[in-house]
Amino acid sequence: MSLKDIISPFNVWKRAAQKPWTIKDPLNDRPGADNYRGFHKNDFDKCVGCGTCEDICQNAAIDLVPVQTVETDMSDSGLRPKIDYGRCCWCALCVDVCPTGSLTMSNDYTWVTDDPEEYRFIPGADKMKWDDCEKGYKRAENFQLIDFDRIKMNELGVEERSSSFIEMVKGYSKEQAIEEAERCLECGICVARCPAHMDIPEYIKAIREDDIELAVQILYKTNPFSASCGRICTHHCEDVCSLAHNGEPIAIRWLKRYILDQVSPEEISKILKDIIQTNNKKIAIIGAGPGGLSAAYYLRLLGYEIEIFESNEKGGGMLRYGIPEYRLPYDQLDKDIDYIVSLGVKINYNTKISEEAKFNEIYNSHDALFISPGLWNSIPVNITGEELPNVISGIDLLNKVTNKEEIDLGSKVAVIGGGNSAMDAARTAKRLGADVEIYYRRRIEDMPADVEEIEEAQDENVKFFPQTTPLEIKKDGSGLKFIWGNNKMIYEEGKRPKPVLIKGETFETNLDTFIIAIGQNADLSFLPTEIRDNIETKWGKVVVNELGQTSVEKVFSGGDASNSKADAVSAIADGHKAAVGIDRYLNK
Amino acid sequence: MSRISKNKYDNFKADRSKFPQMENGKAIIDLDSHKFTKLWQGPQHPGVTGNMAVELTISGDEIVQAKTHVGYLHRGFEKLLERRKYIQCFTIVCRICVPEPDTNEYCYSTAVEELAGIEIPEKAKWIRTLNMEMSRLASFLMWLGGQAGSLGMGAIGQWTVGMRDFWLDLFEEMTGGRIYHMYMIPGGVRKDLPEGFIMRAKHLVVETRKLLFDIEKSFFNNAIIKSRLKCLGIITPEMVDEYGIVGPNARASGKEYDVRMNNPYLKYPELDIKMITSMGGDAFTRAEVRYQEIHQTLDLISQILDKIPEKGEIQAKIPNVVNWKIPTGETYVKAESTRGEHGFYVVSDGTKYPRRVYNRGASYTQAISVLEKLAVNTSISDLAGLMVSLHTCPPEIER
Numbered sequence: 001m002s003l004k005d006i007i008s009p010f011n012v013w014k015r016a017a018q019k020p021w022t023i024k025d026p027l028n029d030r031p032g033a034d035n036y037r038g039f040h041k042n043d044f045d046k047c048v049g050c051g052t053c054e055d056i057c058q059n060a061a062i063d064l065v066p067v068q069t070v071e072t073d074m075s076d077s078g079l080r081p082k083i084d085y086g087r088c089c090w091c092a093l094c095v096d097v098c099p100t101g102s103l104t105m106s107n108d109y110t111w112v113t114d115d116p117e118e119y120r121f122i123p124g125a126d127k128m129k130w131d132d133c134e135k136g137y138k139r140a141e142n143f144q145l146i147d148f149d150r151i152k153m154n155e156l157g158v159e160e161r162s163s164s165f166i167e168m169v170k171g172y173s174k175e176q177a178i179e180e181a182e183r184c185l186e187c188g189i190c191v192a193r194c195p196a197h198m199d200i201p202e203y204i205k206a207i208r209e210d211d212i213e214l215a216v217q218i219l220y221k222t223n224p225f226s227a228s229c230g231r232i233c234t235h236h237c238e239d240v241c242s243l244a245h246n247g248e249p250i251a252i253r254w255l256k257r258y259i260l261d262q263v264s265p266e267e268i269s270k271i272l273k274d275i276i277q278t279n280n281k282k283i284a285i286i287g288a289g290p291g292g293l294s295a296a297y298y299l300r301l302l303g304y305e306i307e308i309f310e311s312n313e314k315g316g317g318m319l320r321y322g323i324p325e326y327r328l329p330y331d332q333l334d335k336d337i338d339y340i341v342s343l344g345v346k347i348n349y350n351t352k353i354s355e356e357a358k359f360n361e362i363y364n365s366h367d368a369l370f371i372s373p374g375l376w377n378s379i380p381v382n383i384t385g386e387e388l389p390n391v392i393s394g395i396d397l398l399n400k401v402t403n404k405e406e407i408d409l410g411s412k413v414a415v416i417g418g419g420n421s422a423m424d425a426a427r428t429a430k431r432l433g434a435d436v437e438i439y440y441r442r443r444i445e446d447m448p449a450d451v452e453e454i455e456e457a458q459d460e461n462v463k464f465f466p467q468t469t470p471l472e473i474k475k476d477g478s479g480l481k482f483i484w485g486n487n488k489m490i491y492e493e494g495k496r497p498k499p500v501l502i503k504g505e506t507f508e509t510n511l512d513t514f515i516i517a518i519g520q521n522a523d524l525s526f527l528p529t530e531i532r533d534n535i536e537t538k539w540g541k542v543v544v545n546e547l548g549q550t551s552v553e554k555v556f557s558g559g560d561a562s563n564s565k566a567d568a569v570s571a572i573a574d575g576h577k578a579a580v581g582i583d584r585y586l587n588k
Numbered sequence: 589m590s591r592i593s594k595n596k597y598d599n600f601k602a603d604r605s606k607f608p609q610m611e612n613g614k615a616i617i618d619l620d621s622h623k624f625t626k627l628w629q630g631p632q633h634p635g636v637t638g639n640m641a642v643e644l645t646i647s648g649d650e651i652v653q654a655k656t657h658v659g660y661l662h663r664g665f666e667k668l669l670e671r672r673k674y675i676q677c678f679t680i681v682c683r684i685c686v687p688e689p690d691t692n693e694y695c696y697s698t699a700v701e702e703l704a705g706i707e708i709p710e711k712a713k714w715i716r717t718l719n720m721e722m723s724r725l726a727s728f729l730m731w732l733g734g735q736a737g738s739l740g741m742g743a744i745g746q747w748t749v750g751m752r753d754f755w756l757d758l759f760e761e762m763t764g765g766r767i768y769h770m771y772m773i774p775g776g777v778r779k780d781l782p783e784g785f786i787m788r789a790k791h792l793v794v795e796t797r798k799l800l801f802d803i804e805k806s807f808f809n810n811a812i813i814k815s816r817l818k819c820l821g822i823i824t825p826e827m828v829d830e831y832g833i834v835g836p837n838a839r840a841s842g843k844e845y846d847v848r849m850n851n852p853y854l855k856y857p858e859l860d861i862k863m864i865t866s867m868g869g870d871a872f873t874r875a876e877v878r879y880q881e882i883h884q885t886l887d888l889i890s891q892i893l894d895k896i897p898e899k900g901e902i903q904a905k906i907p908n909v910v911n912w913k914i915p916t917g918e919t920y921v922k923a924e925s926t927r928g929e930h931g932f933y934v935v936s937d938g939t940k941y942p943r944r945v946y947n948r949g950a951s952y953t954q955a956i957s958v959l960e961k962l963a964v965n966t967s968i969s970d971l972a973g974l975m976v977s978l979h980t981c982p983p984e985i986e987r
């Protein structure tokens with residue numbers, strides 16, 4: 001021990017004179033770091049009440065609760081997270097997994113209250129002193145705990161597909177499907193949005209767990225057309241997917257298709273084991289489209305004897321005669337239809353109901369009727385020359401292709417319209433070898449067609465002429481001459497931009513064929529006058545109640561002829577709904 | 589720092605005449621003889637590192653037998669982890685050890701990454717290395733204050749805990765939290781370093797060195813401290829392997845073992861780092877080894893701050909954590925904590941939940957069997973100092 005060791009410790013006094021490190025004033029907050037995990041905030045405009053935060057919180061500190069200011073709708077559960085600060089450990093896992101990015105944390109960290117109840121609060125609904133605090137923990141952009149990127153779908157190359165009717169989309173492999181299914185957060189917002197309310201998270205879970213049998217069973221509970229819908233559904237469920245807010249939605253449609261791709265028609269029967277106990281009541285259905293056939297399926301399961309009247313040679317309605325084969329191959333549609341038929345559903349093909357007597361006979365010999373005649377009358381554009389021979393409708397063209405009829409479109413074709421039917425007609429014409437142009441009166445972004453349909457058409461070299469209106473068609477040698485006007489857009493707040501012709505701005509094109517695809521309406525002429533007079537219609541559609549019943553008690557209706565959505569899954573949902581309605585009506 | 593003197597523990601022989609007789613390896617303590625008194629130190633005692641208790645049998649003020657009791661802090665973490673998804677565990681593992689949570693975060697995340705076959709990006713590795721050294725520093729500073737405090741020198745504790753707080757400020761900036769950082773997460777780290785962080789960290793390194801300089805003068809060159817720590821709790825080289833002693837406790841008894849160098853991980857192979865050992869084996873030598881390691885850590889932090897790439901990803905691509913299943917397998921990941929080798933053994937059965945997570949820190953032996961041996965013959969007033977000199981952490985024992 002040296003003398004140094006005795007003197008040296010007195011060094012401690014050196015620091016006694018220094019400015020203290022502690023904060024003197026406890027009332028003046030020391031702000032948290034910019035990135036501090038302080039108290040929660042929730043941006044209600046972004047939050048959709050998906051509940052992922054609730055799911056991930058390992059402390060069960062979050063409960064999703066209804067909030068007065070938030071309304072439940074198709075894309076929002078209406079619930080919001082309530083946080084219990086008696087349980088929370090401020091890990092911010094909830095913030096990191098929040099798919100919409102609505103949940104964040106402020107950098108505020110002091111809060112004194114004498115009411116312990118207050119520590120259970122709803123960020124965003126309950127006014128908090130840190131609500132306007134900009135700083136605090138947010139998920140970093142280069143950091144993600146949920147997977148925002150969809151598994152890419154294998155598709156035919158542009159070259160190959162623009163010249164053939166081979167199915168464009170190849171489908172997922174097992175590995176791809178499972179990987180895609182793993183992205184699902186199981187929030188179930190899609191279920192509300194799906195017109196058929198399919199149990200989407202459950203069948204996605206079944207894919208994840210590689211339980212195809214269960215998946216098939218889940219699908220058939222709400223949709224007997226999954227092989228078809230898995231290909232052509234309008235997939236509005238994907239629009240509301242909580243992952244879509246900051247990334248790509250789950251490929252719900254492709255996953256549905258994947259399930260049906262895994263099973264042969266025979267396996268479907270084995271898996272479903274549907275047993276029919278006939279109840280001897282008879283239902284007639286007019287139209288073997290998805291609406292009519294899904295009603296048939298669910299009614300048959302309830303024991304009814306079903307007889308369908310269909311004017312075409314085959315079933316499927318517009319799925320067969322409208323949608324081109326490169327999107328929905330016929331054998332896939334047959335897979336769906338065959339199973340329904342295998343349950344003992346009788347279909348009279350080539351039987352168009354057009355005479356009163358026939359309808360009355362059906363009406364009188366059955367306990368109830370379901371009509372789902374679809375939209376088969378093409379809407380005209382009403383201009384001079386529309387009656388010329390090379391002017392056809394989009395569905396005419398698509399019908400002919402399905403029926404394998406001889407078609408000569410010439411080399412230059414124009415399609416007018418901006419919906420999916422117009423895209424189908426244009427892309428079909430392209431595959432028949434023509435140069436195709438699409439004319440539409442509004443802008444491309446206003447087109448009602450799916451964005452992917454528009455992009456695919458563009459990829460296939462279909463040219464777009466937006467903001468144009470056809471004025472006149474003239475005969476020009478063997479072809480047609482067209483006079484078009486240019487439109488300008490008039491914008492009004494809260495309304496769709498309106499196209500208005502610019503005076504004097506016209507141009508001419510020469511064409512071989514002109515295809516009109518601006519929409520269809522229902523042909524209800526098969527209904528006897530007596531019924532037609534009694535059946536309520538609105539905008540040309542048959543009005544039904546929540547169980548699909550029309551104002552004529554015994555007649556139920558659904559599908560395109562009744563609903564405004566005019567897509568396959570809505571028709572399927574209508575068929576299911578009417579089946580329940582008919583069953584209730586007959587068992588009153 | 590001067591070379592550490594070799595302790596003459598060979599010459600140190602205890603007078604065992606007052607001690608109870610041994611029979612079959614057990615001491616026969618006849619309390620009725622009034623020669624012995626039972627005394628409990630802890631579980632609530634400021635001199636005890638964490639919530640554990642030492643049941644002492646004393647004769648006068650000399651400890652003749654020590655029995656450790658743990659269980660006051662059992663939170664069942666390992667079991668809890670089996671019921672949580674892999675990602676949910678990362679918020680819990682840090683809680684295993686309060687003063688040095690990051691080693692747990694690192695080991696757990698790395699174990700999951702190994703099982704899942706994930707390689708984290710370079711930048712994330714650098715940040716993790718920085719995080720590990722900062723956490724070592726914070727833990728050592730806390731120990732240093734504790735060591736001085738346990739011998740009655742409160743000023744040092746105020747300084748080091750104050751300085752540690754500045755480091756916690758940096759942690760707060762970097763991770764969003766001060767104590768439980770919850771920052772190293774399977775797949776990488778949660779955020780990049782904030783702007784200006786490197787500058788501020790470099791500045792703090794300088795400040796910390798200044799403080800260490802004062803501490804060296806007042807604590808290490810201190811007659812009282814020396815008289816109390818020298819020859820206290822001697823760990824002989826033979827004991828090291830016999831008891832499974834690791835970390836500075838082992839290195840102060842000549843054992844050349846430091847996971848950072850023996851089984852390099854993260855970015856340690858790219859850093860200039862040398863093993864620090866000594867031969868003394870007593871509490872003072874251990875303090876000196878740790879003191880040198882604090883300097884080493886500051887040096888490593890400086891090196892990392894210079895080398896850390898400015899740009900780069902901070903996270904490897906991982907699947908949606910809600911449904912993350914880890915392939916069947918098992919792995920053991922270890923790292924050097926301030927107490928020595930710290931390891932996680934993780935078993936997965938192919939589901940979303942770990943089948944088993946087993947954690948072992950150095951405290952397990954050091955706070956139980958080693959302490960029971962070393963406490964004998966010391967005076968009760970030195971027990972706290974002895975415990976701190978082993979730098980044990982009871983939370984680590986009770987997972």
Ligand SMILES: Cc1cc2nc3c(=O)[nH]c(=O)nc-3n(C[C@H](O)[C@H](O)[C@H](O)COP(=O)(O)OP(=O)(O)OC[C@H]3O[C@@H](n4cnc5c(N)ncnc54)[C@H](O)[C@@H]3O)c2cc1C
Nearest residue numbers: 287289290291311317318322353373374559560566567568
């Ligand atoms: C070109 C085109 C593309 C489309 N693309 C898609 C798409 O991608 N996704 C999507 O979801 N939907 C799409 N649709 C819409 C979809 O095809 C329809 O919503 C769906 O087929 C409607 O089903 P439904 O049963 O109501 O009518 P339909 O499918 O039209 O079926 C009605 C059936 O009734 C028969 N019928 C009508 N009148 C009589 C009568 N008097 N006697 C006997 N039988 C009769 C018809 O022959 C027909 O088979 C598309 C439609 C078209 C035209």
Ligand code: SF4
Nearest residue numbers: 047049050051053098
């Ligand atoms: S995860 Fe986000 S969007 Fe979903 S309920 Fe919670 S806060 Fe709302």
Ligand code: SF4
Nearest residue numbers: 057088089091092094
């Ligand atoms: S911060 Fe962590 S503990 Fe708190 S509510 Fe969010 S997930 Fe739960």
